Amino acid sequence: MSWLIDVLIRGVAFGTPLLWGALGEIYAERAGIVNLGVEGMMILGAFFAFAVAQVSGHPVLGLAVAAVIGGSAALLHAFVSVTLRANQFVSGLALSMLGLGLAGLLGRGWEGSPLRTPLPELSVLPPLGALLAIVLWILLYHTRWGIILRTTGESPAAADAMGVNVSLVRYLAVIFGGMLAGVAGGFLSVAYRPSWTEGMTGGIGWIVVALAIFASWDPLRAVGAALLFGTLFHLSFRLQAWIPPEPLQMMPFAFTILVLAVTARWGARKWQAPEALGLPYLRGER
Amino acid sequence: MRWKVSRWLTAVVVIAVVLAFIPTGNAQQKLKVGFIYVGPIGDYGWTNAHDVARRMVEQQLPVETLYVESVPEGKVEPFIDRLVGQGAKVIFTTSFGFMDGTVAAAQRYPNVVFAHASGFKRARNLATYMADFYQVYYLNGLMAGALTKTNKVGYVGAFPIPEVKRHLDAYALGVRYVNPQATINVRWLQDWFSPPKAKEATQALIADGVDVFAFTEDSPTVIQESAKKNLLSFAHYSPMYKFAPKQVVSGELVHWETIYLDFLRKVLAGKYTADNLQDVDYWWLLAEKAVEVGAEPGMMINPLFVSRLKSTTVKTVEFGTLSVYDLVQRRIAQMSKNPVVFDPFAGPIQDRKGVVRVPAGHTMTVGELTSMEWAAPGVTGPWPGEP
Incomplete structure (x- = not known):
């Protein structure tokens, strides 16, 4: 029993950055914008959170700055994909690479020292993330704002006809997503492993992108999915004597593909991707 | 509006490219030494240690150093070409996976001195070195x-x-x-x-x-x-x-600088050339103070x-x-x-x-x-x- 609790606690710890990142990605994608730049926004958040926390001694301030930085990086993506209507996938990939490179450049000389005032791993962000998921779920399904957001992602033309400013909604959703990705990155550098190293996100951003799909764009399901992915990641080391780690580490992506395949074939409409996901909106088209 | 933005961006890119190619005037002809790293120098591990050593080499010897970081294993050759193009006469490749690429480049550039870390293939202009723990x-x-x-x-x-x-x-x-x-x-x-x-x-x-x-x-x-x-x-x-x-x-x-300093001093003294490295292998341990x-x-x-x-x-x-x-x-x-x-x-x-x-x-x-x-x-x- 204590074994189970122990494993679940690890699942929560590693699941926390996944959850925060995924909640942001879910909101951006609900508005119709895919942001593959999560890895880049996270690593920028990780660096700025560490630098600010190290200088000021306040990890929470670091997280706040990480949110602003993540949001700013996302603004770039929003500009390219909403205003310029460029290919969202390419722009997101570019943002990932830009973020990794920029954080590496800025981080020169910050590696090699532990954070003076780390945040306990399981203190603020895990419960806050769960609470946030509930709030975002209520907002999404039970408020007017949620209807506007979902309509923007399903049918921007209809939203436009309703008098919704499609570009504004998409901008806000993408920026909000970036802020959460920034916090997720900050969690890594001020709580999960309180120090800075180049490339420290180590691909977590990509798991986040998969998780948003796996949770079928539902904030509450994202909580369970993050816990599952986090637990699987830990188990890949816990069970290494019996099971090789690769299959378990592959599991999140395998699950995601499976869910995509199953929902595409048999799933109800509400389980599937927003209709206009990835498509730029130009008034008067189609 | 969109036109203007893209033109502006194009202009920025063009200026950046031009700036990148303006040679930074250093008339002095120092021996140029290139380093190729597999990871980022901010990794606080293997690559960082090599880079710390590179900086010490630059301080202590009359050489100029160049480096490329985060080079994928198996894709080292274009980066060697680039360093040779920039005038490097000595090139260190610092990952096991660079071995075959370094061997091929050593054949292509017979007048450049190469040294490869942690490998086992040598040539007349390719030495090997390792500080082992x-x-x-x-x-x-x-x-x-x-x-x-x-x-x-x-x-x-x-x-x-x-x-x-x-x-x-x-x-x-x-x-x-x-x-x-x-x-x-x-x-x-x-x-x-x-x-x-x-x-x-x-x-x-x-x-x-x-x-x-x-x-x-x-x-x-x-x-x-x-x-x-x-x-x-x-x-x-x-x-x-x-x-x-x-x-x-x-x-x-690790103290990679002990190996780099020794090797480069011998290159500067003319003891190591692109012709006599066939049997040069540094396997340096505690006794040589390469590790601590x-x-x-x-x-x-x-x-x-x-x-x-x-x-x-x-x-x-x-x-x-x-x-x-x-x-x-x-x-x-x-x-x-x-x-x-x-x-x-x-x-x-x-x-x-x-x-x-x-x-x-x-x-x-x-x-x-x-x-x-x-x-x-x-x-x-x-x-x-x-x-």
């Missing part, structure tokens, strides 16, 4: 064996390849010499650098009951994570004492642990009964001589299945060390490729 891991193992209370020491390994297995086995031999009951519990990351993986592997070992940690991964994650539970650890590669001053016992430090025992330069053992190491005794054939602290000192002295008086891989040694791997009277050669696959007694856990 196995002696230091053995010494860390002696200390770990004395300090464990649960008789379980842990090792977080990067990849199950001969280099890491050699270090792990040396560590295990040290542990068991002092503490024959101890097991060495292993987890593999399949990654040279992954803080999240290192962290969860550490947690898994903590759950096994491990109370002393060593590792091969290019970040201080294992140290930070085990220190949260007040468990002890040995630093790897870079100075990591400050990440857990109360828990880090000792560790391994400690978690911080100059601090061999964290003072907090000296008394515990002095009060734990061990029976030896050579020295009779003495403290582990004294044993470590004796072994360091023996291995600091050239040729060494003691080698951790001197036979007889059996592997964990009981097969004799090093017969009595034989000491493993460099060739055997760089291709070893067996697991030492006491190693517990998966061991891919076990013979």
